[in-house]
Amino acid sequence: MNPRKNKPVIGISIGDINGVGPEVTLKALLDSRLQKLITPVIYAHGKIITFYRKQLELEEFNFMQIKNIDEVHHKKINVINVTDESPEVIPGVETQEAGKMAATALDAAINDLKEGKIDGLVTAPLNKNNINSPERKFVGHTEYLSDAFGAKESLMFLVAEDIRVGLVTGHLPLKQIAANITAENIKKKLDIMLQSLQLDFGIGKPRVAVLGLNPHAGEDGLLGDEEEKVIKPVIRDYKDKGHLVFGPYSADGFFGMMHQKKFDGVLAMYHDQGLIPFKSLAFETGVNFTAGLPIVRTSPDHGTAYNIAGKKIADEGSMRAAILQAYDIIKNRGDWESEED
Structure with missing residues (x-):
């Protein structure tokens, strides 16, 4: 993608319209700081935005409907109608229509991203139950975007101010995790994390902690041998190459002692091992970033939260x-380059 001038154009796919996605999107975009930094484009339908503007009593939220991304206005909040009828x-309430809307909005944003017409994508939360269909298998945004952009490998990278957690295995059943903790898989994710910390976060010599798979990081083989046979040799190999990679650490003690603050990134072995402490420590400000893609994609780290949808109480901190x-x-x-460059 060639460097762009003006403000970066960031697309926001609306996600499940019956969840909190629309609410946190509207609230976040009311932040005057954001409007000065970016040009937002919401992929949805004007009627949906109008509904929530009224429902949430956000009279100060103003937007402009455009037919396509070529009509984008850099001083407005833009909304593209991705369907003829809302x-x-x-x-x-979970509905099939909302699932179809979420899928259509996501695909429209991806198409504009592929054509270089938007600079990044923020995905509002959706529901995997109603977005899946016989024609579409949707495991998660990370996997879907990796496939869309032909990335053989990507990294689910949860980031906040003083904690960044990546996963060796993502949306995988627990009984399949141990078999997928291989030297090859760990190296693939470590490579992406180290590169992302340098390229995306501007850290010249990143320090990375690697967690063990088993309780107490295997207790020297007493509670499992993956640490001795797989994880430790990988760490030694990276140290020999001059990388600041350390571990394996026992996950409970590591986060219990707040050791994540000493590192630029933490590589967890599986989903809950990394996401439970991350969301406990940074739920209101956490961001899910897909590292390793040629494009920029982030999302809030929460789900649709149907139980509070439309009640004016959803916290927009993670979306912001x-x-x-x-x-x-x-x-x-x-x-991207500023107009002053």
Whole structure:
């Protein structure tokens, strides 16, 4: 992608229209700081945005409907109608129509991203139950975007101010995890993490902690041998190459002692091992970033939260952080230049 001038254009796919995605999107974009930094484009339908503007009593939220990304206005909040007719909005209710809307919005944003017409994508939360269909298998945004952009490997990277956690295995059943903790898989994810910390976060010589798979990191083989046979040799190999990679650490003690603050990144072996402590420590400001892709994609680290949808109480902090993180990564990658450059 050639460097762009003006403000970076960041697309926001609306996600499940009956969840909290629309609410946190509107609230986040009311932040005057964001409007000065980026040009937002919401992939949804004007009627959905109008519904939530009224439902949430956000009279100060103003937007402009455009037919396509070529009509983008850099001083407005833009909304692209991705369907001719808007499905019914029923806050807190899972519907097939909402799933189709989420899929259509995501695909429209991906198409504009592929054509270089937007600089980054922030995905609002969706529901995997109603987005899946016989024609579409949707495991998660990370896997879907990796496939869309032909990336053989990517990294689910959860980031906040003083904690960054990546996963060796992502959306995988627990009984399959041990078989997938191989030297090859760990190296693939470590390579992406180290490169991302340098390229996307501007850290010249990143320090990375690697967690063990088993309780107490295997207790010298007493509680499992993956640490001795697989993880430790990988760490030694990276140290020999001059990388600041340490471990394996026992996950409970590591986070219990807040050791994540001593490192630029933490590589966890599986989903819950990394995401439970991350969300406990940074739920309101955490961001899910897909590292290893040729494009920039972030999202809030929460789900649709049907139980509070439309009740004016959803916290927009994670969505705001996701938009700001996308902006920072775009700048760090050098895909954008200011008008003063």
